[in-house]
Amino acid sequence: MLNSPVDIAIVAGIVLLVFGPKKLPELGKSLGQGLGNFKKALNDAQDEVANAAEIEDKEKKKTEESAK
Template identity: 60%
Template sequence: MLGTGELIVILCIVLLLFGGKKLPEVAKSLGQGIREFKKAAAGEDSSSGSCGGDCSSCPNKEPPTKE
């Protein structure tokens, strides 16, 4: 496990690489990636329906409409 000193060094390096303005965007995309990975590992499907979003193989479903 990383100690406090190592975490501070890593955060400083990340701040230098990405800059203060880009850092929130990087953190947000990293969080979304981790969330998607956990969903996939748990076996949850983010698309609607059991056909995976391909409604041509589902006779009772209408294709999704864009609003």
């Protein structure tokens, strides 16, 4: 989508026109916080999946050992 510097400049110009120069710092801060929260939630979800897989593997090993 944004493959060239011209595309980025066009989007930045449109954002500047829509929000104005006074709102840009607030908009940037909000965007940064939103991305940070999204990354944190994504990492938490990945950790939860990894922990669930680890628990499942341990239970499977216990079942195999008790079957012997």
